[in-house]
Amino acid sequence: MIKIERRDETSNLIYFLTPVLAIFLTLVTGAIIFYLLGFKPLEALKFFFITPISDLYGLSELLIKATPLCLIAIGLSFCFKSNNWNIGAEGQLTFGGIVGGGVALLFYNHEGFYVLPLIILAGAIGGMIFAMIPAILKIYFNTNEILVSLMLVYVSKLLLDYLVVGPWSNPEGFNFPETRQFSDSARLPILFEGLRIHAGIFIALVSVILAWVVLFKTYLGFQIKVSGLSLKTAKYAGFKGKTMILLVFMISGACAGLAGVGEITGPIGQLHRMISPEYGFTAIIVAFLGRLNPIGIVFASLIVALTYLGAETAQIFLQVPKYTGQVFQGMILFFLLASDFLLFFRIKFLGFKKYEY
């Protein structure tokens, strides 16, 4: 007999262990799927999760992928913690990329130390402004931020499409849908020769530390926490609810914008249609896997980044489509939500005794 009981108190240990359980279950299910597809499960998992990071180049690629995920998830954690459901980080990333890229194109034949900071700032502001749209609509017209932010993703993606095909396309580019290459001053410096890892990682690390301080040590963080737990209490305490909605969206948008600008000034070096393999959506999984905690998000972003790399390796060695990566991301979220059940309930194994009341 199995009996399910409500827990009196959710323990902190379980709170951070359930993500580990979710990852474990994902691996087990992944193994089963590979087996059903006719691969040796352990070997396939090895190709997926170990081969990609078995050399320095792999590790550097992992960090390159983890950087935007971590940045966006940090920003999203401000929104999610305060009960604001910003689903449109992908759009904010794209818009940040557009604005930052625009500035970069403006300076395409300039050299100077001021170029890169300007581009980064422009990207952050771009993401921020784009995130303010759902926030303002929510505040003044009571619209649903989930829908508005999500739909704006397609607006910004189509805008990017138009720009790289039309007005911003490279005049010497034979009509390929891409812009000029940015000047060297507009590129994030490479950290190690031969590897692609770039200085964007520092932006992510600084944002992790800042987020931790703000969330746990400031009045703003306290207000975000209270609003997330009980909007009624936040109202009673007199927190300025509308200002806070705007603020968390701005933070979140700025982070996504930074991620976008980090991509185009980092590994990509120009604007084209595919500046992000849906980092903005995947970061939602990262934020929850990291329990909306900045430190947790660092680990979560590494794990989820690995699914991107694994998918590429698996594509090469196992000839499975790269969308397998998304299957793994989906499974992680699924198992995470399912194992959250354990936060509030405990399962008791009573053996095969008869039920007694």
Added chain:
Amino acid sequence: MNTKLKVSKVSKIYPGCIANDNVSLEFESGKIYALLGENGAGKSTLVKILSGVINPDEGQIFLNDKLLKLTSPKDAKNNNIGMVFQHFNLFETLSVFENLSIDSGENNDELRILVNNILKKYNFKIDLDVPILNLSAGQKQKVEIVRCLIRNPKVLIMDEPTSVLTEQETEDLFLSLKKFSKEGILIIYITHKLKEVLSLCDEVAVMRKGKVVSISKTLEENLSSLANKMIGESLNKIKKMSSNNLSEEQILRVSRLNFNSEDPYEVNLVDINFTLSKGECLGIAGISGNGQNELFQILSGETLSNNGSIMFRSKEISKLNPKERREYLMAFSPEDRISQAAVPSLKIYENVALNNFKTSNFFERGLFNERKIKDHSKKILSNFSVNTDNVNLRSQFLSGGNLQKLILGRELITSPELLICFNPTWGLDVGAINYIHQTLVKINEQGKSIILISTDNDELLQLSDRISVINKGKLSKIMSAEEVNPEKLGLLMGGGLVD
């Protein structure tokens, strides 16, 4: 076809409260029965038992001398007991017809004929194909009623049906109910509105504190006799010493306060006027749901009110939020202590930090000053005899009484000039109630003012200097506590008039 419904010795006990205490009632078709009582008198519990939502601990229910086993709402439906709840259970975006067809066994064509017949018979004008959200509250209620009528009910139970209706809609409803009754449907009408009992019902059963205290014919009753039965004779021996030397100094002035809500479940406030002197306790009585919530939120600043409507020491505060009002030394203790005044999953010291002042320095330059908040919390715990000294305890582990002491302590430790509290003692044990009453009397004696919004008349009569009654969002004239007695309160609460 005669229907008899018999409730025999039904009891339902919740931890700490007897909701139904050996309730026996008999109903017969052809009459409209009122079940009258204050909030918490046990009406809803009884209704939920009759509709199978909860199971009684003891007792039986008989329909036409047959023992009924009501273990789920489905059982009630199968036994032709129909129920219209105060809050509608309709899908707003589906059409009227779709809502009706969801739980009916009939096929759609037959159902449509049936429904059209019912609509014609009772002269209900509802378009079956418009979505529910386009209907008025009265029309939505008709949809609920039609949903019951489809099943040929023998018994129809209406739970406070008029709380969301306009006057005209109420009259319509009464006409329909009388018609149903003539056709042999047994109608049980639950309410706390005395006038409705007199104008609609044939017999009335009054409940108080879980017990049936009287069963009588409405012809033999009048407003004040019903009010008396509903409220009961209260003993107000421990009444506060009346403070004859009330200061002339005015603390708060509310004038021409109006509030129109967009939410149909909220009550509009109409032309509220009162003043409050230093050291005075103004009690506001009323049956819950008559605008107390809205009034509290407006006084605390959670809802903003029209310009110039609230003056605190001749400063205009109607546009200030609760935090800004606290800076003027106002303090608030809301009714919902568990999930509004505090967050259960936060620690005690974090809950204390909710009441944050410029001068309290909890957050110096925006940073969380944990030590300061913890010291401050310890002071509250000891000054207000909360049963713990661990400021890291989550507040969900405090008992109701201790939580309320913590909240009052948090609000009072800053020595505010005005405390606004809403049902500060509901659900508490006698010891805690006593402590809180003493505290309130004490701060009055220290020259602080109190607005006490409460549904507990004993408490109001004990603590208030002056009392007013709120009914349908209107405040009665303000009476000095000496000239008020339970009967008068009961009349005003039920919407009657006293001169």
